[in-house]
Amino acid sequence: MPDDPHADTAQLLELLSVSLGVYYSDFAAASASQNLTASQSKALVVLRRGPIAMRALAETLACDASNVTGIIDRLAKRGLVRRETSATDRRVTNVVITAEGERVTDAVRANMCVTRDGLNSLCDRDRDSLYALLNRVFLVRPE
Incomplete structure (x- = not known):
């Protein structure tokens, strides 16, 4: 890291890439433990927010509508x-x-041991900070 103690955007992107890789591997393994593909589990996670039209589900999952039909057929x-x-x-x-x-x-979430252990290692203050930062970066967009 250079003399500047602040992480630059490239460093943050790299850390996010590594973090998401670990998360995805953990999610895929936990999904498999329930005899699901990662795509099937991802659909279930989206559906936890409430009912959704098939077309909107395809858009949310960023996949073709025919793929979503197959995913939903197997889940149904x-x-x-x-x-x-x-x-x-x-x-x-x-x-x-x-x-x-x-x-x-x-059960999928409970089986995400690597991710859960990492998050559980945080103190309450750090967990609250991470929650706020992730919300600000990915969910809350200024108008």
Whole structure:
């Protein structure tokens, strides 16, 4: 690191890349422990926020609508999600997570040992700071 003690954007990007690689590997392994692909688990995580139209789910997952159909078909076959016709537009199919889907999603999160151990090593103040920073960087956008 140069004499300047502040991390520059390139250093932050590198650390984020490494961190996300560790997170993704942990997520994929935890998903596999529940006989899910990472894409299936990611869909369940999105559905925890509430019902969503198939097309919007495809956009959120950044994949083709036909891929989402296959993902949802496999999740529905296991009873982890169900399809419902939209109350406002009968042409739209929403996907809803089931209680079993929520249980499996919780199990995936519980099996993310590397990520959980890292986060649990933080004191409350550092955890609050990380939460605020991640919100500010990735979720809260100035208008």
